[in-house]
Amino acid sequence: MPAVTTVADTMLRSLRAHGVDRVFCVAGESYLPLLDALYDCAEVDVVGCRHEGSAGFAALADAKLTRRAGVCLVSRAPGAANAAIAVHAAAEDATPLVLFVGDVPLPDLDRETFQSGRPLGDRAKAVWTLHDPSSTGETVRRAFRVAESGTPGPVVLFVPEDVFDRDGADGPATRVELGRVVADGRELDTVRGLLGSARRPLLLAGSALDTPQGRTRLREFAERHEVAVLTSNKNQHLLDNRHACYAGHLHNATGPGQLAEFDRSDLVLAIGTRLGQTTTRQLRFPRGPEPGQPLVHVHPDAARIGRYHQVTTGFAMDPADFLAQLTDTDVPRPRRDEWCLRLHRIEEERARWIPPSDPEVVTAGDIAAALDELTGGAVTVVVDSGTFTGWTYRYLRFAGNGRLVGIDSSAMGFGPGAALAVAARDPAVPTVVIIGDGGFGMNGGELATICERLLPVVFVVSDNASLGTIRLHQRRRYPDREIATDLANPDFRLLAKAHGALGLSADTPADVRTCLAKALEHPGPSLVAVRTSREYLTPAAVPR
Incomplete structure (x- = not known):
């Protein structure tokens, strides 16, 4: 069997090497070779949508479920313009998205040809054009790495339509796997001390905990250390809402009465959340830039820690791993069942x-x-x-x-x-x-x-x-x-x-x-x- 060297085939093999099993698209003539390669690939489900905007939204939702970058394929300028709303949403939502755009042929780039142009704003983490077949696999790997690393977001890759069929592509790319980060023992001792003395601790859980392991670790930590759990915007499902430790959901309609109760906390553990403007109600809770209580912030992206809030201590690591390290150690503490029960009853009454x-x-x-x-x-x-x-x-x-x-x-x-x-x-x-x-x-x-x-x-x-x-x-x-x-x-x-x-x-x-x-x-x-x-x-x- 002859070696596969075209850009389209190498792109497909790179997608498979990154675990991609479903892509969303609106078919377009500017990336027909990639569609043709997908025709023979039973391992990838090609979902043809009715509009590029909803194809992009579908890829975002898929990313939330798989915890990998969602993939959307669209045609040149009109398709890219329609998909721009998903690029914006991916940036706002910190969701990894790789948008492939079949572009006009190489000789027509920047020549005002039919359906030319790149109608995408500055919200993408990166926007690249693949000119050289020999860097196909490397470019796909870079797109996924950038989309999924740090604070996740969208990456846009333009591929001129006459590049897809070219020979000379490099080998397929594989996903970059990173080792796990373990929290420093001395810094963990600081958190243990804060947790041991707090009478009204509140854990604010974010989307980085939205994995089966993350949700399990969250529940185990809350039960072991008797900590009330508040979920960040649109992450209400992270803890069973009937669980005695569930304290509510921070969103743009959270009322002042509940916010006042949260203000009574004497320790905030912000785990897996960016502490963005919507979740914090424009820095209303936790208050920014100076919180009203000690604040521990755990997020995979170090650049997010301390961005809007002064933190007592911060950890750039997987939040589920952080909770596991704390759950597995004994921390002497005062009784906190009344605090948890109070917040849970307020939420229960609101839900009646x-x-x-x-x-x-x-x-x-x-x-x-x-x-x-x-x-x-x-x-x-x-x-x-x-x-x-x-x-x-x-x-x-x-x-x-x-x-x-x-x-x-x-x-x-x-x-x-x-x-x-x-x-x-x-x-x-x-x-x-x-x-x-x-x-x-x-x-x-x-x-x-x-x-x-x-x-x-x-x-x-x-x-x-x-x-x-x-x-x-x-x-x-x-x-x-x-x-x-x-x-x-x-x-x-x-x-x-x-x-x-x-x-x-x-x-x-x-x-x-x-x-x-x-x-x-x-x-x-x-x-x-x-x-x-x-x-x-x-x-x-x-x-x-």
Whole structure:
């Protein structure tokens, strides 16, 4: 068998060497040789999407599940421009993404030729163009290494279309594997001393703990040392929400009352979180730059430690390994069960569903409460962007095998592509995407891809004929002057049926539970259109 030397074949072999088993794309003529190479590769599932933006979102969601860089393939300038939203989201979310862009031929670079240009901003960790076949494998390895290292993020690799078929490519690249870092004993003694004297410690858990081992280590540490656990933005699932150590979820709608309780902590262990602006509520908790209590920060990227907060001590290492080192040692401590119980009871009380006093009012809270009752939190929920997310965070309590999938940038239209990726990766657990009518209108075409693959995805569309979040801001700043936020929607139930999915509609709270139960039992794709109130957009606005 002759040696494989073309760029396209070497790129494919390099992808396989990095463990890539699924790629998301919108087919384009500028990277046809790579698509042709994939035709004969049964080990890689090629998911053809309806829009480059949702293909990129799907790759991001896939990266969250695999903990490896998601891979997206798009064509030149128009495709790259559509995929730019995923590049931005990957940077905001610290999620590894490698975006391959088939570009115009080498002689046409920078010559204003048809569909030329690189419409990507400065959010990528790196943007490169592959000119020389002899550096193919090395460039692919570098792309994955940069995307996955430090604080993960997006890398964009442009490949001119006439380069793919060229001979002379180097050998396929393999993933760079690093040794594990062990915390220094003296610095660990400092943490042990802080932990041993703290009466109200609080562990803020971030996405770097979102692995099976990380979640196990988190639970074991919390139980061993009786530490309350707070999860960072959109990482609510890191600890079973019914666990006695679960203290809540920090997000952009966390209320001042809960924040005041967190302020009472006398030690904060920020483990696996970047301590970004959304999680900390713009440095509200932990306070920045000077926290109100000792702060221990553990994150794989040393550049993130101390960026916005003065830390007592910091560790640039795997957060699960850090927790393992502390869990396996005895630390004499005062009793902290009352502190943990207090925070957990506050969260439990917040999660107790009380329907609106008007029985005809349907809110996104009815959706979350029904899902909680029907699944016990053993469900994967993809959240798009909108006011309905606040209801989801509050009234849906995730079990130990549940998962919340969202992105820090809160970009509308994330849900359909993400649900496609999640259901393709794990069809055994129900996948429910909660999305507004505005977000569905952006990338709802991916329902066709989901139906094509017969994936068990339940779409729950909050249909209030409005861009609810923007409408809420308009009301606050310019009362009675709403503009450009009304939506003329189709019949989502019939739209789902036209795609081949089960279509249901809910107009009352009782309908919501009935329809969700039917959708969850359905073996294929389904959609529940819920006619939600456009007046009661947040839990705080509902009369009870």
